[in-house]
Amino acid sequence: MKVLKSAERILSVFLISVMVTALFSACSDNLGENSPDKNQSGYAKDLRSSGITDPYVNPEVKFSNLISEEDQSELSKDLEKAGIKESYIKDCINYVNIYNETAPESVLKGWNTLDKVNYDPYEINDVWEQKYPDFVGVCCRMAVFTLLRDDILINNTDFEKTSMWTLAFDSNSFEMMPAKYMTDENLKAFENFYAPIPTSLSTDKEVQKKVLEQALKERGIQFKNSKLKFIGLVVHNTVDESDPFLFLDHAGVIYEKDGSVYLLEKLAFQEPYQWIEFPSEEEIIKYFESKYNLDTTGKMAKPIYMINDKLF
Numbered sequence: 001m002k003v004l005k006s007a008e009r010i011l012s013v014f015l016i017s018v019m020v021t022a023l024f025s026a027c028s029d030n031l032g033e034n035s036p037d038k039n040q041s042g043y044a045k046d047l048r049s050s051g052i053t054d055p056y057v058n059p060e061v062k063f064s065n066l067i068s069e070e071d072q073s074e075l076s077k078d079l080e081k082a083g084i085k086e087s088y089i090k091d092c093i094n095y096v097n098i099y100n101e102t103a104p105e106s107v108l109k110g111w112n113t114l115d116k117v118n119y120d121p122y123e124i125n126d127v128w129e130q131k132y133p134d135f136v137g138v139c140c141r142m143a144v145f146t147l148l149r150d151d152i153l154i155n156n157t158d159f160e161k162t163s164m165w166t167l168a169f170d171s172n173s174f175e176m177m178p179a180k181y182m183t184d185e186n187l188k189a190f191e192n193f194y195a196p197i198p199t200s201l202s203t204d205k206e207v208q209k210k211v212l213e214q215a216l217k218e219r220g221i222q223f224k225n226s227k228l229k230f231i232g233l234v235v236h237n238t239v240d241e242s243d244p245f246l247f248l249d250h251a252g253v254i255y256e257k258d259g260s261v262y263l264l265e266k267l268a269f270q271e272p273y274q275w276i277e278f279p280s281e282e283e284i285i286k287y288f289e290s291k292y293n294l295d296t297t298g299k300m301a302k303p304i305y306m307i308n309d310k311l312f
Contacts, residue, residue, distance in 0.1 A: 065107035082228035155220025
């Protein structure tokens with residue numbers, strides 16, 4: 001009995017450790033050691049950025065944290081033109097405001113270059129828990145599905161599932177939301193779309209791309225919206241070598257306007273929304289590549305990038 005209780009205590013400590021790490025890494029499953037230097041995002045303590053080796057630098061690229069009514073109104077109009085329901089847009093903007101009002105020190109007014117970002121996720125966590133002790137916030141995957149829940153179809157749900165713990169925080173967050181909007185059908189679709197994909201230990205990106213292509217076919221995944229596109233970063237997770245898998249680790253939505261391509265992303269559960277203007281889709285891929293350099297072990301294939309059903 002004493003051994004059992006001791007084991008339970010050890011397991012509890014382990015799970016708490018994993019949960020804290022997951023909370024701060026949220027939409028990015030970084031495995032490298034923490035860097036002592038500040039990266040492009042301006043803070044050293046962010047576990048998610050520890051693998052960054054080559055910060056994205058483009059003085060022409062600017063972002064908004066969507067603080068002003070003007071920016072929120074412009075984004076809302078853009079989303080409406082892309083065919084997104086008004087109620088879905090309101091759901092999105094509501095959680096933008098919940099975040100900005102809860103962690104005002106982490107967001108900036110107006111439009112700024114990416115090198116101006118400077119916040120400490122540990123300080124945000126302290127502030128956040130005072131107001132929302134049970135709700136960890138919205139992550140990138142949740143923010144995307146808020147808008148595209150009608151536009152991402154999963155036509156086959158009878159497929160092999162593995163490592164579903166990767167979505168534990170997402171599921172809990174939906175459950176604890178102060179203002180719920182997802183139906184049971186929406187939540188099931190979310191789980192089936194983002195469910196990890198069993199794979200091999202091969203570090204060959206082309207091998208993993210074929211696995212991903214096959215999984216998209218097996219699940220019958222279709223992207224209906226060509227105006228507001230899904231963009232995602234798929235990582236090859238080999239932490240448990242007996243259970244390697246591919247996982248959509250970061251996601252956003254993109255659309256074109258006036259010769260630019262706009263990315264809307266939620267950086268992590270307790271990190272801000274960013275609405276970023278880029279000159280091209282290729283530049284967004286460069287931004288992802290520099291920001292989410294996930295592997296320092298050499299045991300993982302390089303990340304795969306998705307724009308709707310196109311893989312890069």
